[in-house]
Amino acid sequence: MTVGGENAVVDPSKAAPAGKPLVRASGVTKSYGGVQALVRADLELMGGEIHALLGENGAGKSTLVKVIAGREQADGGELEIAGGHADVSVVYQELTIVPALSVLDNVFLGHPTVKQLMRRRSLRPRARQYLDALGLEHVDLDRPAGELPLAERQLVEIVRATARECRTVILDEPTATLSDVEIERVFAAARRLRDDGCAVVWISHRLKEVFELADKVTVMRNGAHVSTDPASALTTDELVARMIGSRALQERERVARVHASGTGSARVRLERLALPGRFAPLDLELAAGEIVGITGQIGSGADWVTKTVAGLGRDRAGRVVVDGREVAKPGVREALAHGISYVSGDRAKDGVFLDVTVERNISSMVLGEVAPGGVLQRGKERSLGERLGRLMAIDRRRLGSRAGELSGGNQQKVSLAKSIAPGPKLLVLNEPTRGVDVGARAEIYDHLRKLADDGAAVLLFSTDLVEIIEACDRVVTMFRGRVVRTADVEGLDEQAILRDILHPQEEEVAA
Amino acid sequence: MNIAKLARDNRASLLRIALLLALVLYFSANRAGFLDTGNLFSLMQAFALLGLVAFGLSVTMIAGEFDLSVGAMVAVAGIIAIKAGGSGAAAGLAVAVAFGLGVGILNGLLTVGLGVSSLVVTVGTQIMLTGLAYGLAGGQTVSYENFQVAADVDQVIATIFSPRSLVAIAAGVLVWLLLRCTRLGRDIIATGSSREAAAAAGARTRTAVVVSFAISGTFAALAGALLAFSLLSAAPTTGGDLLLQAVSAAILGGVALAGGIGGMAGVAVGALTLTALNNGLSFIGASDAAISISNGLLLLAVVTISAGGPARLAELVRARIRRPATS
Amino acid sequence: MSPLQTRRPALADGGAAAAADTRVSEQQGFAAWLRERDMQTLAIRGAALVILLYACVAVDGFGTVDNVKSLLQSVALIGIAAVGTAFVTISGNYFMLSVGATTAVSTIVFAKALSLGLPLALVVTLGAGAIAGLVQGAAVGLLNTNPIVTTIAAASLILGVGQIVSGGLTVNADSTSADVLNNTIVDVLPVRVLIFFAVALVAHWVMQKTRFGREVRLTGSNREAAELAGLRVRRVIVLAFVLAATAAALSGALLAAEASQGNLRLGATFDFDVIAAVLVGGVLVTGGRGSIIDAAFGAVFIGMVGNILIVSGQPYELQLVAKGAIVILSIALAALASRRRR
Amino acid sequence: GSSDDSSGSSGGSDGGGAAAVQTSDDVSGKKVILLTVTPQCDYCARATRAFEETAKRAGLVVEKKITNYDAAEQADQVNQAIAQRPDAIAYWPADATASIPSLNRMKAARVPVIVTNSSPGERYSDLFNAFTGPNDTRLGELAAEGLIRGLEEKNGRAEGNIFVVGGQPGSPPAIQRLEGFERTLAERAPGIRIVGNQPGNWDQTQATTAADGLFTANAGKNIVGVYAQADNMAAGVIVSAKRKGLDPRRLVIVGGNCQPEGLRNIRSGEQYSSVLQSPLDDGRLAAEAVVNVLSGRDQEHNDYLPAEVIVRENLATCAEGVG
Ligand SMILES: Nc1ncnc2c1ncn2[C@@H]1O[C@H](COP(=O)(O)OP(=O)(O)OP(=O)(O)O)[C@@H](O)[C@H]1O
Ligand SMILES: Nc1ncnc2c1ncn2[C@@H]1O[C@H](COP(=O)(O)OP(=O)(O)OP(=O)(O)O)[C@@H](O)[C@H]1O
Ligand SMILES: O[C@@H]1[C@@H](O)[C@@H](O)CO[C@H]1O
Ligand SMILES: [Mg+2]
Ligand SMILES: [Mg+2]
DSSP, rough: OOOSSOOOOOOOOSSTTTTTTTTEEEEEEEEEETTEEEEEEEEEETEEEEEEEEEETSSSSSHHHHHHHHSOOOSSSEEEEETGGGGEEOOOOOOOOOSSHHHHHHHHTTTTOOOOOOOOOHHHHHHHHHHHHTTTTOOOOBBGGSSSSSHHHHHHHHHHHHHOOOOOOEESSSTTTOOOOHHHHHHHHHHHHHHTEEEEEOOOOOOOOOOOOOEEEEEEEEEEEEEEEGGOOOHHHHHHHHHHGGGTTTOOOOOOOOOTTTSSSSEEEEEEEEHHHHHHHHEEEEEEEEEEEEETTTTSSSSHHHHHTTTTTTTTTEEOOOOOOOOOOOOOHHHTTOOOOOEOOOIIIIIIIITTTHHHHHGHHHHHHHHGGGGHHHHHHHHHHHHHHHHHTTTGGGGSGGGGGSSHHHHHHHHHHHHHHHOOOOEEEEEETTTTTTHHHHHHHHHHHHHHHHHHHEEEESHHHHHHHHHOOOEEETTEEEEEEEEESSTTTHHHHHHHHHHHOOGGSOO | OOOOHEEEEEHHHHHHHHHHHHHHHHHHHHTTTSSSSSHHHHHHHHHHHHHHHHHHHHHHTTTTTOOTTHHHHHHHHHHHHHHHHOOOOOHHHHHHHHHHHHHHHHHHHHHHTTTTHHHHHHHHHHHHHHHHHHHHHHOOOOOOHHHHHHHHHTOBBBTTTTTHHHHHHHHHHHHHHHHBBBBHHHHHHHHHHHHHHHHTTTTOOHHHHHHHHHHHHHHHHHHHHHHHHHTTEEEETTTTEEEEEHHHHHHHHTOOTTSSSOOOOHHHHHHHHHHHHHHHHHHTTTTTHHHHHHHHHHHHHHHHHHHHHHHHHHHHHHHHHHHHHHH | OOOHHTSOOOOOOOTTTOOOOBBBOOOOOOOHHHHSHHHHHHHHHHHHHHHHHHHHHHTTTTTSSHHHHHHHHHHHHHHHHHHHHHIIIIIIIIOOHHHHHHHHHHHHHHHHGGOHHHHHHHHHHHHHHHOOOOOHHHHHHHHHOOHHHHHHHHHHHHHHHHHHHHTOOEEEEEGGGGGGOOOOEEEEEEHHHHHHHHHHHHHHHHHHHHHHHHHHHHHOHHHHHHHHHHHHHHHHHHHHHHEEEEEHHHHHOOOOOOHEEOOOOTTEEEEEEEEOHHHHTOTTTTTTOOHHHHHHHHHHHHHHHHHHHHHOOOHHHHHHHHHHHHHHHHHHHHHHHHHHHH | TTTTSSOTOSSSSSSOOTTTOOOOTTTTTOOEEEOOOOTTHHHHHHHHHHHHHHHHHHTOOOEEEEEESSSSHHHHHHHHHHHTOEEEEEEEOOOGGGGGGHHHHHHHHHHHHEEEESSSGGGGGGGGSSSOOOOOHHHHHHHHHHHHHHHHHHHHSSOOOOOOOOOSSSOOHHHHHHHHHHHHHHHHOTEEEEEEEEOOTOOHHHHHHHHHHHHHGGGGGGGGEEEEEHHHHHHHHHHHHHHTTTOOOGGGEETTTOOOHHHHHHHHHHBBBBBBBHHHHHHHHHHHHHHHTTTTTOOOOOEEOOOEEOOOOGHHHHHHHOO
8 A cells, every 4th residue: 555655554443353453564665775674574463462573683673663653654565553553552672761751751751641731640540550560669650760770761661651552562672671570570561461452562582582472473584574473383493593594503503611610810809899889798700711690680789790890880899800900999991901891781871872883883992002193093993893893793884884873783782892892801791682683692602702712701790591591601699789699600590590689598698 | 758858859959049049148248238129129120031031941951952043032022022013012022922933933843844953953043033133123223112111011010020020930930830730841851851762752752842942932032022112122232142141041040951851940040040140240349350250150160069060079089199099 | 806896795704704684785986975974064065165156156256366365364263263162062062152252362362472472472372272271171071060051151251361361451462473474375375264274174184083083073972982981081071172272262363463452352253153163064063973174164154155245245134144044054955965865 | 513522521611621620528428330331342441440530539439330232231230220329320321222211210210310422312311411422423424524535635536435344233333423424425525435334343353354345345346445433443444455455555444433453553554544532531521420410510411522533643632542
């Protein structure tokens, strides 16, 4: 029906009869400048099902979602939505919580039924109900949303999507910033929606979730539809093969893990390191060649350990020692001078320069090297960009694009490449593969491993336990600001780690 | 709600009010008569102009935009009011305000329609409006013959107010209500706080921007028209300093340049602070240099305090002191 | 091998090769060049060219060497100040609203200092400007104060000091010692214009090619990310303000040399002209994007439009209306052009 | 009136010289509030200073309120001044046209008012006790006289094309000077044609830009002279002429206000004439008028500054006036 221009939408007053799809997109195309984001995208959503939408970074998932929600105009193709764009609610991949508004106002922002003269009193109980359902009983309705931690903001966003009471609910990587407990709540919410007859689209790079949750799975590759199957008919390997296509599986063959713990010499020592109000004094040694994971729920302080080591905790106590030299005072530059490099957990906020080209992002932490004597050398910058781009599996042709034009996962790779550029002695990462697809994630782990093999130490905070187990040699688990235990990953399973960070036994909590 | 928490949550607002009180205290201690009704009337008259313009401008700032054209609007609206006021001041006022509304909407539409920074758009309209002012006035100061009108708009009400200052106060209250109690107001704040996020969430960001410019255009025009009737004349050069004063008032009042933050109560305090400073300095007959320098110091102090400057300064100093000890 | 082939993506890059995404069509030649540019700056340059050609043909007296010379002379001072201000803008700190005050007080400092000889007078004036910039930069960069209010405050302080120094009176300058600044080289290139070109080119080079310039841009693009990346954010901001204020002081010195006097009202109206030049030049107000040379173009563009209108005998009000309309038209053009591109 | 321009400086019956006012017990200790304009303009600063000195010598207590040519702010200052109950107000209107409501208020409050420098006009003369300051129409006439003399001297006859670089458009001095200037030319030298007029806003740089355009626009018309409404703007015109390769000495450039720039350029021959308008006289006359009004002495209602054409021969008069 439509080619270009407005996305034509079926009259919303005509409800979709049973058995008819709520949303049907076929042959949708969309390009940004020279980039064809959607080549031929098909998707059909039925009420009462959870439909996983999978694909590599840049496959076009988010773009398709935006077209369905009416946020972007397709260049061509057909789109039918039973209830119109207004019957589609979306949790976008990038946070769309408005920091200056209260939690209450955020929940009802853009809600179609809110009257021009707002009567907040009548909205409060409704908001409360939706928030409580996602485990946000403790969150004050009047608190500015910008003050909430990242995970809670993400949950509020999900609350907003459910509060709209649309028949199609699309969740674009809703769990990327959440830890397992919270993820369970989101699962429950998604199931409730399905049981109420909604079509739920679930986009995620965590394949485990998909098998747990989804009824149907659609895979996209290079902007086009690859396949749609019942989830039960697929295996992980099949899924991965479809997602990454010709690159197939041999690329996932990983460098064998060398357990370095106890073998290498201690490169980094944290001695009685503490940040008042965040985490209690802890001791930790990282050997050269070792990847140490650190994990915990919100409020565990685990993420603050990485930030503090990277120089961000201003009031820290204790010592950070790298190769026998103490990092005398807090501060990012000081940490960098001692060979500590940091990868932020919030790439849009402070992880990448969205306005700046990929190449210039990559060189941003080593300007001294690409500009000897203060004058930039184009060739040096270019070859640096190419080298690190290759390591991080960033499309070479995108080196000249503004980072903001890349898909979320590819932005994450840029963030990593940038921090690896200085050749750090200690690489500190905060949720390093948030939103990164399986293929690229494996590549990133490989690279972390190579970096470690070259003698660096790696400290990695993640709430993704699969990541901890896949990527790390040792893990530090934390609960309410204290270390629960430090253990070799080998022999640990997710259950064990989860137990640590949820219900630590009294005697296990370090004094 | 306990008072300590309330005080902690509103530290910045309390600081601002304290500053205003300190100024008032200083001037009245320095010279008897500062708080006399006659002088308070003069203070409120000054507020009538600055406050009104600042209220409007700060709505655009809260929406994450900026209206550089308010100063020129004050001038041109005054001229329009006088030219169109031949058959009666009310008609002149109406035409001028309608003009302000129209230009405001135009500013807003250009900004959202072109998807460019409103600073650039309003630099353009600012220059054009000034040209229009010169054109309409034919290079002259235009004057109004009906003396009664000036007496009316500036007549004393309740010893320190006048219709002009009451209009300004009413305008502030209206916007306060808009931002607090309406969906549009919420969308304006959301738009300023995070444009992309607000739009993605379905807030009417374009409407919000256009409305905020409509408000600032209307308020500036209203201020200009009332001023013209108060002075019985209007000149293309009016309002030259007003823009910077209004920005200062808004920022003193806690409106963030980045958008999303601030409210009319704060802006009122900000405008009153500037007004009290200028009124006070003029009251004690301060020298030219003293006026400039105290204005500068006050602004610098407020902006430093509101940036958490003293604490940062202490921190920087501590860091300096600590460094040699560790090496 | 044709250039087309050399730029093909290398697909045989081995195991960890970049994802081969066939959708990215690498654009060549003009299209690629176009994509790289900021449409606003292109639109401004294009519009400038069109207007220029039109004026040369249609406006009597416009296209003469003398007119172009005097046009550039009158643009030079705004241009120098705009080039300096662009550092502040690109660093993410909007504008320096103390440009006018700095220029005005600099005319007094220069006029007073000229008795020490030209070189010393320049050093003193630029030094005073640099100090003014240092103070503002320190407030914004170290104490995180709001740049707009900080520079409005600084303008008041600077003018206050200027009043104390001059008592509000005009300071006469012995202009003969500053004559070289008023000269014209081989009858075509006025020294002041030469200085403008030199300042613009050097500043442009600094912004594009030096580490400092890159740091300014990155800081303006995202200050928090810049801090996390270990860039010298504070130093960068302080320096941006120092450069801007020094440029404003240089404008003041040239102005005083030309006027043979210092006066608090000389150049006091520069603020808005400078802002208009920077904006029309396509520098992104929120920082990060834009180039120095385009701020200079912006100044020339606005000056040229004004000149054409005067030369063609238009009344003052029409000049203003036309100038404003052109500012808006140029950005509209740019916006439409970049929309078409998508 | 043409007789005013050469009348004595302190008007009134005692008609004495500069230091005629004696400290008399009837005014000393009385409070006068001076409402004045920007300290950033040289002329204003000098006039304000002269006022203060003269008033203090007479024993008056002076309080000063300054505005940067902001009529709105000045209206508030008038309210404040009335509240402060002075014995008299000396009022330099930021915009004479906008001063009527303020004059009404001061009159209603029964405060004696001396308007200085910018006259609201004859129509409103019952609203204030006296006006002292320049007669701007007369200043324009004298500028025209200078131009005519210069053309006769340099070219043998008073004819040809000239242009005008004016003050702030809309400001009374700019309007009135042009009026007087044009009228005199029409009467006495109809062969002189004004071919262009652009504002220089009392600013040298802007005057330069305006002249740049005017010289170019009229390149074919053989410009023989320029009227810049103040000497600093004339200095801008000279700069522009040099840029165009014109020798200012061969043009007849006339200015006004007797500013330091004018002194210098007339001496060097690059400017032909100026018009005497001494800021010192301006300030002093106002202060003397305050004293006269307060002590019940006679005070002429319109007390104009002495004005005359200044050329190289009588430059000394000008130098004295500037102080
Ligand atoms: N605003 C834009 N400008 C230019 N290119 C864009 C823009 N938005 C998306 N793209 C490009 O479109 C393609 C599809 O991106 P999209 O965000 O849909 O991928 P995705 O499947 O959601 O990936 P991810 O899993 O990383 O989120 C990518 O190549 C991306 O770079
Ligand atoms: N992400 C979303 N999820 C669910 N509903 C949405 C979403 N975005 C928009 N909507 C709904 O679609 C409606 C129209 O949104 P749209 O963005 O088209 O409004 P708009 O064009 O911005 O309005 P205006 O022009 O008045 O600013 C909104 O009222 C909202 O309810
Ligand atoms: O000549 C005028 C004076 O009369 C005064 O108004 C100030 O500006 C000068 O140029
Ligand atoms: Mg995506
Ligand atoms: Mg919208």
